[in-house]
């Protein structure tokens with residue numbers, strides 16, 4: 001499987017690459033998480049359906065698609081339009097997701113289809129995420145779940161990442177890949193906007209090991225204005241994944257004038273510390289102009305520093321500034337023991353440069369670092385300049 005389009009991770013700046021054209025209608029498959037809807041005013045014909053995959057809970061009359069643009073009512077039954085139709089497949093450092101407490105120094109085989117239930121004007125991957133809404137057509141390549149798992153194993157990945165767009169919109173395919181991956185000894189990770197329902201959390205959580213969830217702000221009006229969505233379902237998803245035993249890290253993109261209000265960040269980080277736990281990693285990411293937010297200036301590094309201080313003052317033990325390039329300081333990529341302060345993991349960009357964990361615990365005091373770690377990997381990867389260096393900022 002080869003990469004046809006390499007999108008940006010959510011903490012990357014700058015414009016994404018170009019796309020190409022595709023017009024076939026492969027990828028149609030029965031959808032999960034829907035039911036026939038009570039729709040007394042629907043015209044005669046096939047039944048309307050209600051999709052409960054994401055918190056939009058779209059009502060789709062016959063022939064209509066949901067907000068994500070990749071699920072359609074065909075003859076009274078919901079189908080997905082993107083089963084196995086990948087626009088991206090790429091080997092990334094797990095640190096690029098970003099997931100800093102999951103198999104440090106390993107690589108994750110990262111895949112995506114088109115589509116997203118959000119309409120964020122600042123999306124770095126808008127060409128694929130917003131493709132249905134923008135009328136963009138892409139070259140896709142079909143990959144059966146077993147092919148994805150084989151490709152990941154051949155590439156030496158330790159996990160499969162469902163990423164680049166909102167991956168829950170291709171849940172049917174995701175679950176088929178994840179089940180096979182689990183059986184092959186791979187981990188499954190989600191990079192998600194968290195706009196799930198309790199139903200989709202229940203379907204996904206048993207197969208997902210870790211999730212990086214965007215928490216774009218702590219204000220419902222902001223969510224409605226910049227994403228076309230609501231805050232509460234995201235908080236419920238974060239708590240739902242946590243309760244189900246999924247390892248959770250949180251990312252907040254600081255967009256000047258939109259999501260960088262200190263009072264809001266105090267409320268957001270206080271909620272994380274209280275509801276998810278003080279050792280939940282919080283990634284504070286710098287914004288760069290993109291898509292419909294081309295007129296907004298990049299986040300000042302001083303704002304990132306201020307937010308980092310707010311997170312720590314709220315009691316978060318692991319706060320990571322992201323996407324700050326040359327302004328990064330040595331401590332930015334360091335994970336320290338929350339008990340004794342000893343260095344556990346050091347990173348330079350996406351590269352792990354020092355890994356001192358022993359069986360997932362601090363070598364000095366023995367305190368466990370919450371996350372997903374494997375002794376063999378730690379020992380393999382210890383030492384200078386390890387980890388994959390692909391896909392820089």
Ligand code: SF4
Pocket residue numbers: 051052053054055056057058065066067068069070071117169
């Ligand atoms: S997944 Fe798509 S069709 Fe289903 S509720 Fe969300 S936006 Fe609507």
